[in-house]
Every structure is written in structure tokens, then in C-alpha cells.
Amino acid sequence: MINGNSSSIQEEAVRTDSNIITVNNVEGQTRNTIIMQTASIEEKVLPTTKLYLEKKYQDCKHTVKTEVELPVEMVNMTKEEMEENYPDWTIKEFSKDEIVLYRLANGLCNEHFVISDENGVVVVYRLDEDYNKSLYEKTDIYTEYLPSQDINRLKEGIYVYTVSDLNSELENLE
Ligand SMILES: [Zn+2]
Numbered sequence: 001m002i003n004g005n006s007s008s009i010q011e012e013a014v015r016t017d018s019n020i021i022t023v024n025n026v027e028g029q030t031r032n033t034i035i036m037q038t039a040s041i042e043e044k045v046l047p048t049t050k051l052y053l054e055k056k057y058q059d060c061k062h063t064v065k066t067e068v069e070l071p072v073e074m075v076n077m078t079k080e081e082m083e084e085n086y087p088d089w090t091i092k093e094f095s096k097d098e099i100v101l102y103r104l105a106n107g108l109c110n111e112h113f114v115i116s117d118e119n120g121v122v123v124v125y126r127l128d129e130d131y132n133k134s135l136y137e138k139t140d141i142y143t144e145y146l147p148s149q150d151i152n153r154l155k156e157g158i159y160v161y162t163v164s165d166l167n168s169e170l171e172n173l174e
Helices: 002-015 079-085 148-156 163-173
Strands: 020-024 030-034 050-057 063-068 090-094 098-105 112-118 121-127 133-142 158-161
Touching: 079 090, 112 133, 112 148, 112 163, 121 163, 133 163, 148 158, 158 163
Parallel strands: 050 098
Antiparallel strands: 020 030, 050 063, 090 098, 112 121, 112 158, 121 133
């Protein structure tokens, strides 16, 4: 009898669109029960899902988020399958619109620059995550016309973070 009641209540719950259903208990009293969505539709990666990689660099503590092309093999994966296939990443966000994968990275992010004097000309190097320098920009600023204070700073190397800081530092030298 009681079992029969509860199964009819469940059927009723399936039929209703609302999260709140009215349940008549054994004593005939009425109470409202909130039904949790237990069988929510499992979300999967779509070909149109945007994929972002977020890396926090341990030396500079900067976090860089970049959008990357969604790998074909990722399409149709569930969150659990993503966790299995990409164990190095933490899934920070997972929806059909957007996925954000997060991990810690070594060294520096890619927005660190050093401005220095090379044969009398101001040049800019970009530092990679292992602090290796690669030529970023050769300016037309000649160091011989600069104040001695700037010349000394250039000998040491002027370290800047972000392209906008780099540009304002170069403007100061011009
Ligand atoms: Zn950084």
C-alpha cells in the first residue's frame, strides 16, 4: 500500500515541470518537498565549445588565460572523460559553452621583457619561461644621447612586465 503510493508520487514528480511537488503522506497531511535534480542531463563537449587554458606561473605568480582551438578528440567528452584524459589539468569550468583548464607552470609568463643597450642601440628582449632571452624589438633609440642615469639602467637591463609597461618605458627613453 505504502509502496504503491510512493511509486505513484514518483510518477507524478516525473510529470511535473516544477521542482516543488506536493506530497500526500500516510496521515493525509500535505507538505512540499523539493526534488533534487538527480538525473541531470550529462553535458558534453560540442564542436562549438570554447576552450581556454589558464596557467599560473610559479615564479612571477601571473595567470595567463588563452583561448585555444578545440582538439577534435575532445568533442563529445563528458567532464569525467576530460578528467581521465587530461590528468595534468584541473577543470575549472565545464559547460557546453566554455571549458577552462587550469594548471601551474614553471618559470615566467610570456609578458616579461628586458630592455638593454646593444652596441649603442636600445633593444628589447622577451624572456621565456626559462629566462632565455629572444630578440623582441630593435629600437631606433641611440644610447649615446640618453642621460647617464638611463645608460646605467640599460647596462643592468631594465626589466618590465606587460607590453604596455614596456612601451611607456621606451617612451621615457626616447
Ligand atoms: Zn609573469
